[in-house]
Amino acid sequence: MTFNFNQGLTIAQIITFTVTAITSVPLFSSYLRGVDTINPIFTHHLPVWFGFAFILIAIIKISIRKKLILNQLGLKDAWGNLNGKNEPAIEVSNLTKSFGRIIAVNGMSFTVSKGEIFGFLGPNGAGKTTTIRMLTGILAPDKGSIKIDGINLAKDPIRAKMVIGVIPEAGNVYGDLTAKQNLALTGRYYGLSKGHIAKRTEEILTALGLYERGDDFVRTFSKGMKQRVSIACAIIHEPKILFLDEPTEGLDVQSRRLIVDTIQRMNKLGCTVFLTTHNIEEANRLCEKVCIINKGKIAAIDSPEKLKSTFEKTQTIEISFNQRIDKEALSNEVIFGVESMGDKLRLHTDNPDKAVKYLVALAQEHGVEIVSLVTCGPSLEEAFLRLTGGGE
């Protein structure tokens, strides 16, 4: 058993507990017997108490020193550095977590390279949030190992957490603090100096368009503004890896743009980004690699373009007519599947050429006008639907 303060004070607590229990039981019972006579206080029991305190302090001190010596020798750090040079930013193997009967994450393994923007996609309940919680040390996995920047998260959680920044799914900032106070609080957790915090706060709040509101309580902010404070907190310490769980969910175009810009700016500075989103278009534009998961398992993991090309066969045509046209009438041997989307129809085909010619002929035949016609290449959305079994 190694003594490790990062795991919390459990060992120290157990020592304290045991020593106290062992000393107090005999003392206690002997005093209880003579309980009806009021004992003279202080004086002759003080040595007992001081002796006990002395032993306790000695034990704790030795334990701390042992750990410090290990650090001083630099054994662990040197080891970490040797391996750390070309380690992936995130390395996950056989990650598993269940809640009761539900297996939320089932044997996931993947790596994220340094400097990458990595998208994590999946339908509701696929296990994205559970995975991110495990990667950020909020939740302990049932099985499997996680390495963050080469640091084993289970063994050295505090050191691993120092290099990451997180926007949790339900991760609000403190409404009872101002935007600046929230940033200062976060900065202090990472051990930044006052001056550094002030400098970063000004930089970040200005970039996120919040500088004027910096001294207002966050509870008076709109959702989008709160989310901007949230990302500000996640990047104040210039983390090596940024985890974001649906960072743009429910935001307007401007807030979304600010957040996406921030993510890209951080990435240019060398920050690895791990991102979950339901916005597939966003993932397509932002991510160098996406991982599509379903029911706790990885369905596919590749670059967006490669994923799309896997589904080359299925292309879509979006068409709208000036009159309603019966969906059934549109199906033929090259068009399989028709969905209506607002005033448009989306047709799935493996042969756009034939399909378009057929549609034009059909419009002429029925005497309707074509208002718009777009052919779309294979989309990530299509790949997503296929992989997660949500498509037709």
Next chain:
Amino acid sequence: MSFSVFLRGVVVTAEKNIRIYYKKAPVIIFGILFPLFMFISFYIGRDIDISRFFPGFLAMTLFFTASSVGPLITPWEKQAGTYERLLSYPVTVSTIILGDVAAGMVFGAFITTLVLTAGLIFLAISVFNIFIMVISVILGCLCFASLGVLLASPSSKAPSNVMMLSSLVRFPLIFISGIFVPLQELGWTGLFLSYLSPLTYLVDIFNACLNGTAMLPLAVDILGLAFFTCIFLVAANLLHKRNLIKGL
């Protein structure tokens, strides 16, 4: 390096708690108004020597104030959705627990010092042994702040439920701890019950320091408090870890 990060986490957490949670209504109500009302309802209209019961009252004040902050914090953070972000900082559950305990301790020690000072000024009371008094206030605050944090461990998203539970636990304790009826006047069953209450030991130390009428030897009192503190801390650590995901 890690140990200093750990310590820094505790200090920053405590500061955050002080800044945010001291102002919350339940802390004011259960921590300050409550012992005050208990005091008033006990003393008003009765012919009692206040100085004699002052140590008990002081212990009760310390008990309520130190244990009033802890039950609030985690449920409140879960309800407000800030707990998950807090856990993502370079901290462990133990860091957060110790930070919560520290916030309770500071609150308890501050109010207790105020009440004690008032007592020293207005009543015919003097402290026999300042050193012991200081030690016992600190140890008492640590013990009951830990109890407060332990009470928060079944934390759901509803702070009101936890406050109710914590009143349910804290209330009976003040009746079996020799505050209103001195230990010396208790029968065997009463005495047995009172030894199960950590508050008893604090009342006894305060009686020793302020009245010179202790029931138990000082070493027993201090070991008793230390023993309960350890139990509360270890249990809080275990339960908070186990219930971490609840209401996240």
